[in-house]
Amino acid sequence: MGFGSSQEQLPEQLLEIAIGCGAEAAEVFQSRSYSRPVFFEANRLKQLESSEIEGTALRLWYKGRPGLAVAYGAIEPQVLVDRAIALSQLNEPEAIELTSGSRLFYPDLGQAVSIDQLLEWGQEAIERVRQAYPDVICEAELECDLEMTRLVNSQGVDYGYSDTTLSCYLAAEWIRGDDFLSVGDGQICRDRLDPEQLVKQILQRLDWAKRNVTAPSGRVPVLFTAKAADMLWGTVQAALSGKRVIERSSPWSDRLGEQVTSSALTLTQHPEKGPFSCPFDDEGLPTQPLTFIEDGVLRLFYTDRTIGRKLGGGSTGNGFRPGLGSYPTPSLFNTLIKPGKKPLSALIQTLDQGIIVDQILGGGAGISGEFSINVELGYCVGQGTVLGRVKDTMVAGNVYNALNNLVALGGDGDWNGACYTPSLIVEGLSTTGR
Numbered sequence: 286m287g288f289g290s291s292q293e294q295l296p297e298q299l300l301e302i303a304i305g306c307g308a309e310a311a312e313v314f315q316s317r318s319y320s321r322p323v324f325f326e327a328n329r330l331k332q333l334e335s336s337e338i339e340g341t342a343l344r345l346w347y348k349g350r351p352g353l354a355v356a357y358g359a360i361e362p363q364v365l366v367d368r369a370i371a372l373s374q375l376n377e378p379e380a381i382e383l384t385s386g387s388r389l390f391y392p393d394l395g396q397a398v399s400i401d402q403l404l405e406w407g408q409e410a411i412e413r414v415r416q417a418y419p420d421v422i423c424e425a426e427l428e429c430d431l432e433m434t435r436l437v438n439s440q441g442v443d444y445g446y447s448d449t450t451l452s453c454y455l456a457a458e459w460i461r462g463d464d465f466l467s468v469g470d471g472q473i474c475r476d477r478l479d480p481e482q483l484v485k486q487i488l489q490r491l492d493w494a495k496r497n498v499t500a501p502s503g504r505v506p507v508l509f510t511a512k513a514a515d516m517l518w519g520t521v522q523a524a525l526s527g528k529r530v531i532e533r534s535s536p537w538s539d540r541l542g543e544q545v546t547s548s549a550l551t552l553t554q555h556p557e558k559g560p561f562s563c564p565f566d567d568e569g570l571p572t573q574p575l576t577f578i579e580d581g582v583l584r585l586f587y588t589d590r591t592i593g594r595k596l597g598g599g600s601t602g603n604g605f606r607p608g609l610g611s612y613p614t615p616s617l618f619n620t621l622i623k624p625g626k627k628p629l630s631a632l633i634q635t636l637d638q639g640i641i642v643d644q645i646l647g648g649g650a651g652i653s654g655e656f657s658i659n660v661e662l663g664y665c666v667g668q669g670t671v672l673g674r675v676k677d678t679m680v681a682g683n684v685y686n687a688l689n690n691l692v693a694l695g696g697d698g699d700w701n702g703a704c705y706t707p708s709l710i711v712e713g714l715s716t717t718g719r
Contacts, residue, residue: 295341296437298362303345304439306366310381311345312438314567316609318430323403325425328411333400340609343369349378355610382590384569386442394562395431395449396476403427410455410480417488421457427478428452442569450560453478457487459494466494466674468662469644470512473560473700490643493664493671500665500675500718506639506692507680507716508632508666510708513642515701516658517709518620519649520684521552525577527588527596528615534652536685540583547691548581551623554603559619561703567613568604575601589615617703624707625694632695632710634669640716641666642680650684657681675718682714689713 296313303311317339324331340357343365352373354365404427411423430452435445456469468490472483509517529535537545556563556572563572568590577585588596589604592615604613633641641664650656660678664671688711695708 295360295362296435296443299341299343299366300437300439302362302366303343303369306347306370308345308347308366308370309349310383310439311343312383312436312442314342314344314606314609315433315435315437316340316342317433320428320430321400321403322426322428323400323407325407325411325423328415328423330404330407341365342606342609344612345369345373346379346381347373350374350376351379351612352376353610353612380591380594382568382594383438383440384442384590385440386444386569388443390444391446391562391564393447393449394475395451395560397431397449398429398451398477403429406453406478406480410453410484413481413484414455414457414487414491418457418459418491421459421491423455423457425453425455427454436565436567436569438569444565444569446562446564448562450475451478453480453483455480455483455487457491459491464497466491466662468494471701473702475560490662493641494662494674496673497676498665498673500640500660500663500678500716501638502717503715504713505716506636506710506712507687507714508636508639508641508708508710510629510641510643511695511697511699511706512701513645514622514706514709515704516645516649516656517684517687518552518622518704518706520652520654521546521578521688522617522620523652524685525552525583525586525617526615527586527592527601529652530586531592531595535586536652536654537583541586543583544581545583546578546581546685546688549625549691549694550578550581550688551576552578553621553623554587554617555619555621557619558621559700559703559705561619563618566600566602566604566618567606568600570600570602570604572602572618587615587617589613619703619705621705622694622698622707624696624698626696627693629695629697629708632693632708633666633671635693636666636669636710638668639666639710640664640675640678640680641671654684654686655682656684678716678718680714680716686713687711 354369587603593600605616644662
């Protein structure tokens, strides 16, 4: 499925009108998404939906000043050009940052799945959970999502690709008197989902939560499961941004080539791995496999064209728009943390005393690395065994210190959005419970 025929020639029309009106350069970014979500609520199918969103962003330079205008759905080209030119007059002049190229469309990746198949997977998953725990109430959302991107500019670039991904989220609510427990987990895949694996993860958490126990206090080892470990990587990704280096806000700004974390940590980017693909960034530069941290040593910062020019090394192909109405800025795509070898069960067996953090309340740590999180779902471990669920527990500390006290990485890597992370054990964090 491509862009509608009425929209097919829109980028060329916009460029022609913009240049005809006096713009020195122009760029059109088109994005279209088509999704078919299936919702289950209270153990039953609730609704089927389909949604389609198509947006166009025109960026131009008029008298050296950049202007950006966005429209959704049907567009009157002259109106969008006039709006972009008017907005450009509110901005300061800047260098034109456009990629030169030719026409190049990449093969579609991913396989669409029928609504019937999504329904079957959802019903099977809920039935499997309730066979083991008849009292729980389940909800689920399964989705097949098609994303199409096209970038055309006045320097000859005409690039496009499409990407189909499948996702599933499954949650189980267990009410025992005054005790309320909610266990949820998700999966993002290419071509086929594995609901059975998701069910196993939910059942394992319900088994661990059969009894409530007191959380240990003080500095004990903390095991973050793969989905909870994602909280740590937001800080690391921010510290690796070339923009943060320019702003002097990254604590690693002057530490290229130095040890910044435990030697057990290697963090890379692979545009073609996992459930998402991205052959070029939103500036038209090819994305590429990159190593940012290797065995704990800082090797590289990621950049877009503007930041790469300021730092002197050029763009790493990481210029992405946070939204259609935003300018490209340095961002990561398909980040992978190299997993260890032990399964989650083996990591747990290494703990004499500690806690498992599986779901958290509150946001991440930010660039400072300091955090204090409420544990929405966590477990106490003693003598290598899960003793039960902990409630009213907090974990506090610093991400950078934690990653310098990385004890072990699990072999159970999983995708959380566009970040592939295993579970991990860290020391140096403070735990309080009651």
